Amino acid sequence: MELRHVRYFDAIAETLNFTRAAERLHVTQSTLSHQIRQMEDELGVELFDRSAKKIRMTESGEILRTYLTPALEQIDRGIQALRGEVEVLTGSIRLGTTPSFNTRMVPHCVSSFLNHYPGIQVTVEELSAAAIVSQLKSGHLDLAVSYRPEGTDLWFEPLYNEELRLVVATSHPLAKRRRVRMVELHHVRMVLLHPQFQTRQLLDDCFEAAGAEPLVVVQLNSVASMIELIRQTELAGIIGETAVSPSDDLRVVPLEDPTPIRTPGMLWQKGATRSPMIKHFADIIRRAASQGG
Structure with missing residues (x-):
């Protein structure tokens, strides 16, 4: 198993969508599918359930990601260190959310995140959907949980109905x-x-x-x-x-x-560089959403 396999696996596990993952990785969807099949053949297990309309991670995939994601984050930090771009583990994440998600879902996600990054400061701002769009565009927020905005160029990832x-x-x-x-x-x-x-x-x-x-x-x-x-x-x-x-x-x-x-989802700027920490936070939100919020 090579590093590219790990990155391909991580991208699909994060998006649960081969098309979006391929776009993010700048490879064709057929190449991505072939590489994941190659990885599954080598490990002798299926990592993704492709039988339904929307792909899901199998139990084996969930177990593997528990170990691979932290390892990949460490590799990325090592590469950043060589480039003089070490990410400070005492940094911060700024999350915007509308009131509906700030009673149960967001506090649960913050709690789970701090178990992995206890030194990170998390700022949560409860805002209207319009204010969230404005704050994301200005760079004041890194990520948001809200509803699909109209007439903006922000990236919206639906979570559930x-x-x-x-x-x-x-x-x-x-x-x-x-x-x-x-x-x-x-x-x-x-x-x-x-x-x-x-x-x-x-x-x-x-x-x-x-x-x-x-x-x-x-x-x-x-x-x-x-x-x-x-x-x-x-x-x-x-x-x-x-x-x-x-x-x-x-x-x-x-x-x-x-x-x-309504259909809640995650919002962030298109093309924005997301640190491993923000990617991890986004994954925690996806998991919470898949369990009914």
Whole structure:
């Protein structure tokens, strides 16, 4: 097994897409596929499951990457050292995120990352989608977890599809419902995100399509604050399903007609040089997303 095999394997494991990996490595897709098959034949195991529409890593692939990724990072640091480009292990990573992902997913990812890089400072900024785009373009952020922006040249990697769901306290009249139609939220007292957020804009479109006008009593810019307010009052809210932790005093109810759905993803500048640390952080985010956020 040669170093190029390791780099090819790492690129596919990071993107889970042969086409994107080939573009990143500046090789043809057929060359990349051949090299990975060669690597699998040498090891006697399949590293990727290609049977589904989207490729996935096999258990063998996951095990191998646990050892190869740190080794590849060490090799890259050695090459950087020879070139006088040693990456300081007391550096920093700047991550932008919208409120929905800053209650559970992002803190989990930061925790996992610090297990590998305890000396790195991680700065997380909770921003609107528009602010995230601006901060990425200016170079203030290295990476972001948000939704697909419109009309920008940023790179967007979809992670998963997420339903927005009704969240109420157990004492709320809608708490025992299996599903709730959007029109039934007409004149229901609610707490929602501020209109600056794309999620709120999506919900406003859904309410208009359903012919419903909820009574928006409170507008917040924090999902964590929304959840706590819902817990303590009779207000209902609509929050991404992965942002709400299981709780005995809250109920999460699916919505329909229409069902609000968003596709979160990672964002960064096209062509930007990403350090091994940022690549590792991105991989942690992918793993969290594959496990349901």
